[in-house]
Amino acid sequence: MFDRLFDAALLDSVVRATVPILLAALGGLICERAGIFQISLEGTMLVGAFTAVSVSYATGNAYVGVLAAMIAGALVSLLLAYGCVTRRGDPIVIGIAINLLAVGVTGFLLPQFFDVRGVFQSPKIIGLHRYAIPGLSEIPVIGPTLFRMAVPAYIAFALVPALWVVLFRTPLGLRLRGVGERPGAAATRGVPVVRYQYLAVVASGVLAGLAGAQLSLGNVVQFAENMSAGRGWIAVVAVLLGRAHPYGVLAACALFGVAEGLGFRLQGNGLAVQITDALPWVVTLVALLLARKQFSRLIDLTGRAT
Amino acid sequence: MRERLAQLDVRRRAFDAVASPVGASIVLAILVAGVVITVSGANPFTAYSEMWSGAVTGNGPRTLINRAIPIVGLGLAVSIPFRTGIINIGIEGSMVVGGFAASIVAINLEAPGIVVMIAACLAGAGAGAFWSLLPALAQTELQLPILISGLLLNEPARALTSYLTKNYFADPAATSTSTRQIPIPARIPSVGWVLDASATLFVVLGLVVLIALFNNRTAPGYQNFISGLNLRFSRYGGVNSKRQIVASMVVGGAIAGVVGAHLVLGQAFRFVDGDLAGTGFAWTGLLVCLLAANRAVPILVAGVLFAGLQVGGLAMQRNAGVSSQLAQVIQAVLILALAMRVIIIRRRNRPVPAEVR
Numbered sequence: 274m275f276d277r278l279f280d281a282a283l284l285d286s287v288v289r290a291t292v293p294i295l296l297a298a299l300g301g302l303i304c305e306r307a308g309i310f311q312i313s314l315e316g317t318m319l320v321g322a323f324t325a326v327s328v329s330y331a332t333g334n335a336y337v338g339v340l341a342a343m344i345a346g347a348l349v350s351l352l353l354a355y356g357c358v359t360r361r362g363d364p365i366v367i368g369i370a371i372n373l374l375a376v377g378v379t380g381f382l383l384p385q386f387f388d389v390r391g392v393f394q395s396p397k398i399i400g401l402h403r404y405a406i407p408g409l410s411e412i413p414v415i416g417p418t419l420f421r422m423a424v425p426a427y428i429a430f431a432l433v434p435a436l437w438v439v440l441f442r443t444p445l446g447l448r449l450r451g452v453g454e455r456p457g458a459a460a461t462r463g464v465p466v467v468r469y470q471y472l473a474v475v476a477s478g479v480l481a482g483l484a485g486a487q488l489s490l491g492n493v494v495q496f497a498e499n500m501s502a503g504r505g506w507i508a509v510v511a512v513l514l515g516r517a518h519p520y521g522v523l524a525a526c527a528l529f530g531v532a533e534g535l536g537f538r539l540q541g542n543g544l545a546v547q548i549t550d551a552l553p554w555v556v557t558l559v560a561l562l563l564a565r566k567q568f569s570r571l572i573d574l575t576g577r578a579t
Numbered sequence: 580m581r582e583r584l585a586q587l588d589v590r591r592r593a594f595d596a597v598a599s600p601v602g603a604s605i606v607l608a609i610l611v612a613g614v615v616i617t618v619s620g621a622n623p624f625t626a627y628s629e630m631w632s633g634a635v636t637g638n639g640p641r642t643l644i645n646r647a648i649p650i651v652g653l654g655l656a657v658s659i660p661f662r663t664g665i666i667n668i669g670i671e672g673s674m675v676v677g678g679f680a681a682s683i684v685a686i687n688l689e690a691p692g693i694v695v696m697i698a699a700c701l702a703g704a705g706a707g708a709f710w711s712l713l714p715a716l717a718q719t720e721l722q723l724p725i726l727i728s729g730l731l732l733n734e735p736a737r738a739l740t741s742y743l744t745k746n747y748f749a750d751p752a753a754t755s756t757s758t759r760q761i762p763i764p765a766r767i768p769s770v771g772w773v774l775d776a777s778a779t780l781f782v783v784l785g786l787v788v789l790i791a792l793f794n795n796r797t798a799p800g801y802q803n804f805i806s807g808l809n810l811r812f813s814r815y816g817g818v819n820s821k822r823q824i825v826a827s828m829v830v831g832g833a834i835a836g837v838v839g840a841h842l843v844l845g846q847a848f849r850f851v852d853g854d855l856a857g858t859g860f861a862w863t864g865l866l867v868c869l870l871a872a873n874r875a876v877p878i879l880v881a882g883v884l885f886a887g888l889q890v891g892g893l894a895m896q897r898n899a900g901v902s903s904q905l906a907q908v909i910q911a912v913l914i915l916a917l918a919m920r921v922i923i924i925r926r927r928n929r930p931v932p933a934e935v936r
Contacts, residue, residue: 356919365666365726366869366918370911373862377907378615384902385619506730513727547745551738558731561723 284418286537289492291530292426293318296484297508298515298522299432300477305517306440307473308453312368313353314481315505316375321346321485323379326398326496327386335399339425339486346482347475349375354474358467372505380498392497400494401425401487425487432480437519449473481505503554510557514564525560532556601870601917608913612905619901626901633894634887643883643890644776645846649838651783651882653864655790656834658873660725660827662794664807667828669714669729670835671861672736677707677836678843679740682758682850683748685765685843692764699765700840707836708829710736715828719821725828733856741852748850756852767845779841784879786834791875803827807873835861859907863889866914885910 297314304311321342329338349371356367387393401423410420440446451459452469460466488504489496507529514528515521536549613623633639653670660667681703688695714728741756750759769775794800802818838860843850867885871877885906892906 352915356915360919362918362920367915369668369862369865370915370918373866373907374911374915377904377911380904381615381902381908382619385621503734510727510731545742545746547738547742550741551735554731554734558728558735561727561731562717562721 281417283534283538284415287530287534288418290533291526292429293484293488294504294508294511294529295429295523295526296425296487297481297505298511298526299436300480301508301512302517302519302522303473304477305512306450306453307470308456309357309470309474310364311477312365312509313371314508315501316372317346317349317478317481318485318488318505319375319379319499319501320349321482322489322500323496325486326393326489329490330395330398333397333399335401335490338490339483342482342486343479346478350474350478354471358470376499383498392495394495398494401491423487423491425483425491433519433523507553507557510561514560528560529553529557604913604916607916608909611912612909615908616901616905621899621901626895626899629899630891630895634891639890639894641774641776643886644774644780646890647883647886648777648779648783649842649860650863650867650886651879652838653835653860654867654871654878654882655786655875656831657865657868658878659831661868662807662873663803663823663827665725665824667725667729667831668865669711669732670831670864671856672733673707673710673832673835674839674861675736675740675855676710677703678839678855679850680706681840682761682843685761686759695765696767696844699844700837703836703840704833707839708833711828711832715825719824737853737856744850744852758850761844761848765844766848767841777845779845787875787879794875863910866910869914870917
């Protein structure tokens with residue numbers, strides 16, 4: 274049983290499931306550190322996926338598509354930044370509205386641009402190439418998966434230690450955390466609070482856009498309506514579960530990746546599709562309950578302390 | 580007194596996020612969507628006129644009422660916990676399990692039609708209440724916020740009902756995963772003198788009145804309002820916040836369960852896997868509740884407005900070739916504009932915290 278479950282193909286589907294969530298979650302982490310509750314990752318990702326496919330189709334170049342997706346993500350996130358930093362609106366309400374707006378806009382433009390409903394596939398959409406790192410990709414089992422990935426996946430895994438260094442070993446990170454924890458104190462020390470928060474939100478938009486591009490040009494080469502399918506929400510939970518720490522968030526994302534990859538594999542072994550569909554959500558819930566941390570700040574934000 | 584207390588709002592919750600002029604936001608949403616139509620290469624004036632005539636002429640009004648029923652119902656379901664300050668995005672799960680439970684009772688109970696109908700709706704209410712009780716207890720007992728746990732329980736609700744339907748209650752004759760048809764006597768009838776709309780209309784109207792009275796004329800309704808404004812203050816005044824969370828979530832879940840029962844007994848006449856979640860009514864209900872700032876009668880008005888947008892959107896798609904998803908764009912932009920308080924005429928008693936400026 275186990276040797277049939279755990280092999281290189283399983284690792285491959287785990288990585289495929291992990292990367293988009295990780296990219297989005299790292300964006301969420303930056304926002305969380307800057308004191309902004311970012312729940313529009315889902316919609317930003319969807320816009321990124323749509324933009325990546327559209328631009329790749331139009332230009333015939335996957336990387337122009339990826340770049341466009343990142344820009345689109347940044348633009349979407351500016352809505353959140355303006356709404357909740359400048360206008361001081363409710364981040365949860367704005368986030369939910371952005372998510373629904375993304376579903377509406379992409380669902381609206383899909384038939385208008387490409388004259389299809391549901392799923393858009395075309396040989397003219399150029400997908401992302403997977404690059405092998407010479408030498409490392411020869412390692413048995415993990416090599417062909419971990420060292421033969423598309424560019425966004427390398428970026429995702431490289432960002433984890435990079436973000437740790439920036440957050441905890443540079444003045445920039447110190448100021449960003451200051452802005453999130455004590456905006457008043459940070460302002461007193463001369464930190465431009467509003468600018469930092471804008472930067473954090475836009476960075477999360479860029480990363481969520483990149484996550485979307487990985488989804489629609491890396492994992493598959495097509496756009497489907499609502500194809501982010503809850504991954505952005507899982508990323509939000511990963512930030513909580515990983516306590517907004519880069520390595521914690523990586524671990525949380527890997528947990529969901531394993532749940533999804535394993536579910537995918539178990540489905541092949543005859544387990545009901547409904548059970549494997551629910552698996553990532555149930556695993557998330559159980560992990561949150563086991564972590565049993567005090568979500569007091571969030572409960573306060575979402576309405577009430579108990 | 581209430582005005583005085585409203586000024587005590589220190590946390591700038593969604594309540595006053597939606598307190599800016601609604602009319603101006605609606606105009607803005609229509610303008611933005613007009614730009615979107617133009618960008619996509621269609622004529623916004625043709626599109627909007629098709630939308631309008633689709634909602635008010637021919638079969639439009641009847642479809643509109645039938646669509647407003649679940650939207651208003653779910654708006655009310657969201658509004659009850661929302662008034663105490665809880666954003667519940669898990670209402671979809673309650674609707675799905677409610678619809679499933681109702682279909683099982685309606686198919687298997689041997690009794691006169693009206694008895695089956697009522698029993699099925701009660702089963703829907705019970706199942707919906709139970710599904711909302713889970714996140715409520717997760718917050719009160721385990722400090723896991725309802726916003727998160729409610730959301731995480733939506734997909735398991737769909738998967739669970741799908742699994743049960745497929746393995747225990749499937750109709751072998753159906754092409755999709757669905758239960759057998761509800762027997763005709765147990766179906767919720769249409770009522771001729773209200774444009775042939777579903778009889779559930781009266782249940783929803785009754786709920787609007789009841790909830791309006793509860794909110795404005797009873798002590799617990801007032802306590803909910805105060806907790807939504809300022810939790811610590813309300814607790815200081817002796818409000819039991821745990822009981823309040825659980826009670827408001829259970830009532831909201833029960834209403835969502837009844838909406839699920841209505842969709843099965845009054846529209847589809849069977850439980851079809853994925854259909855209830857696929858409507859997106861739960862999200863529309865949340866938007867309606869935001870637009871109406873949690874007040875029952877405005878939820879009715881906003882629900883009719885959004886139902887009209889969606890029904891008109893479908894007509895626009897048929898006749899003007901513009902995708903009906905435009906309705907969703909308008910809805911989302913409208914709420915975005917409100918939440919951002921883009922249009923502010925005056926801003927009293929709301930000092931901007933100096934430390935951030």
